[in-house]
Ligand SMILES: Nc1nc2c(ncn2[C@@H]2O[C@H](COP(=O)(O)OP(=O)(O)OP(=O)(O)O)[C@@H](O)[C@H]2O)c(=O)[nH]1
């Protein structure tokens with residue numbers, strides 16, 4: 157178990173504006189309580205406002221804008237959504253709290269024509285504006301690899317977010333093989349850039365969706381991928397924002413999301429079980445060995461498992477899930493778990509595994525300049 161102390165100042169320091177506000181409040185506290193060593197509730201209430209962790213979800217390009225458009229039910233005090241595109245039409249019809257049209261000079265409000273170098277130039281054209289709005293503790297970036305805008309602009313956005321000291325979590329889809337080799341090559345180049353600036357980087361191959369249904373039409377595939385991306389981001393945000401029954405705090409989550417070593421890694425899996433013993437074990441394993449990602453779970457060095465269910469959720473079931481997952485990762489990996497009540501789940505138990513360590517085979521291909529792995533369709 158990981159017992160490192162949670163250092164409040166680390167969070168506070170991650171946002172300059174927050175830091176000065178924090179000092180202000182501390183000063184106010186000294187003035188109003190000069191004769192006391194105690195902290196009053198007004199001070200604590202002010203502090204609570206400041207130490208709220210702010211997340212920003214960014215959708216880049218057509219696919220990214222679509223994904224974010226379908227993510228509207230967040231507490232807007234804690235989570236902002238931002239769509240970025242070169243394509244004014246796509247951006248206009250998308251749904252997000254904030255929007256930025258990039259590259260008006262170079263793209264004139266149109267797409268980048270599948271050219272990532274144009275996507276990059278468009279983001280660079282507006283780099284100052286972008287930097288101003290990239291103001292959050294955790295920045296999620298989502299887009300579809302293989303086009304021009306998302307593939308070219310996302311790395312610039314990630315770079316600027318990192319300059320602003322955010323933890324950068326990138327989720328992107330990898331194009332279907334049927335979209336052609338040129339698209340794959342563009343996707344690989346895009347990953348090569350993106351991995352420099354992401355803490356967590358989780359590419360999800362569209363091809364792996366075919367394992368569930370080999371006759372899947374491409375548009376239906378995109379919709380399912382949107383759902384996968386939305387659920388993954390939402391679950392992490394829930395973990396950051398909600399105090400569970402047994403709590404995992406932001407410091408725990410951040411440690412799992414932050415990059416360790418030269419390359420970004422990441423694992424996420426979400427499953428639901430009806431709670432019967434054999435099914436619980438199966439779904440706990442499935443959450444860790446997410447078949448959409450095929451992570452090398454022997455590389456996990458930190459893992460958070462979150463279990464939610466209704467008020468009947470028993471300690472023995474939680475224990476079964478945790479011990480199953482703990483048996484699947486290296487002995488010296490740190491494992492933290494949290495549970496939360498979610499009455500809407502009824503008799504179902506939701507299991508989420510979030511891990512650090514496994515580098516996606518697609519990121520590895522980008523590191524080594526090799527072809528993307530071939531999906532083993534039909535192996536489920
Ligand atoms: N999940 C999801 N993926 C999509 C969708 N539309 C396209 N894609 C995937 O995303 C990749 C990039 O496509 P777009 O997002 O349209 O491209 P873009 O980033 O806007 O780039 P340009 O239009 O070339 O400037 C495609 O190759 C598809 O694999 C969608 O609606 N949802």
Ligand SMILES: [Mg+2]
Pocket residue numbers: 217218243246267268303305
């Ligand atoms: Mg586009």
